[in-house]
Amino acid sequence: MGSNPTASVDGEYMRFLTRKLVMPTDLNPAGTLFGGTCLSWVDEASAIYIMSEIKHYRIVTKKISEVIFNAPAFQGDMIEIGVALKKLGQTSVTVEVEVRNQKTKEVIANIDEIVFVCLDEDRKPTKHGLVK
16 A cells, blocks of 8 residues: 655655454444544554654553544445654654545544653663654
8 A cells, every 4th residue: 555645744744554344243323433443543653653664563542632533434435544653752653644435534432632652672762762
């Protein structure tokens, strides 16, 4: 899957690298994408993006800020998850995420900040070595 940069975030471009097909098992009782499933996909896509960018593979999610669900996704919809680097701490990496319908580009959800922390072999916070 190639990247599809669109929205500018702090000088970085959001890259839509992850796509998911909404299946019957992903639905809530109202027949739309279950928010918890969407957040699981977002967490995984964000972690993979960070691991790929910083070449550090032991990271954990520290914080997910407010999540705004803007529109539903239905069975059969293909959604894409866009991630952009927002901020670098000494041991942390913060990203912004947008979930949208791949066909219509309608925004399904926005997450302003997801913070990940890099860990060493002893599972203690460690510097990632990146500079922005």
